[in-house]
Amino acid sequence: MQQQTRVGVPPSTVVVGLFVILAFGLPPISATDQSNFVGGDPTRPDSSDIRALRLRFEAGARSNWHSHAGWQILAADEGRGRTQARGDAIQEMTPGDQPVYTAPGVVHWHGASPDEHVVQLTFMGGPAGASWFEPVTDDEYRGR
DSSP states (O other), rough: OOOOOOOOHHHHHHHHHHHHHHOSSSSOOOOOOOSSSSOOOOOOOOOOOEEEEEEEOOTBBBBOOEEESSEEEEEEEEEOEEEEEETOOOOOOOOOOOOOOOOOOOOOEEEBBBBOOEEEEEEEEEOOOOEEEEOOOOOTTTTT
């Protein structure tokens, strides 16, 4: 009686199979898979001019008056903050509030509230650069 032997897959076959998958990708996705978007997948425009920061201002701390060459969006991630465009009313910022948009060239300041820190999310776009002006006085900061 002849004994049958079991033959394993040679390691070279496994290596070739992995090479094919890595070089050419997996087989096409089945027709049942769908996009996570309706109306087509979005494209990714160049975003090399977008910058993001998280800044922590302690209670009472604020920037000087300044303007940016590009736009800026501010939001509070934690605590309570303030911002003001020159000549406008002070805007309070708390987590969950509407973010505050500042157009290029608008002179403004931002920082924490008088009695609470703020972790501020800052998004900037367009040309980099800022023009700095005088400090915000205590009366301006307190809305007087």
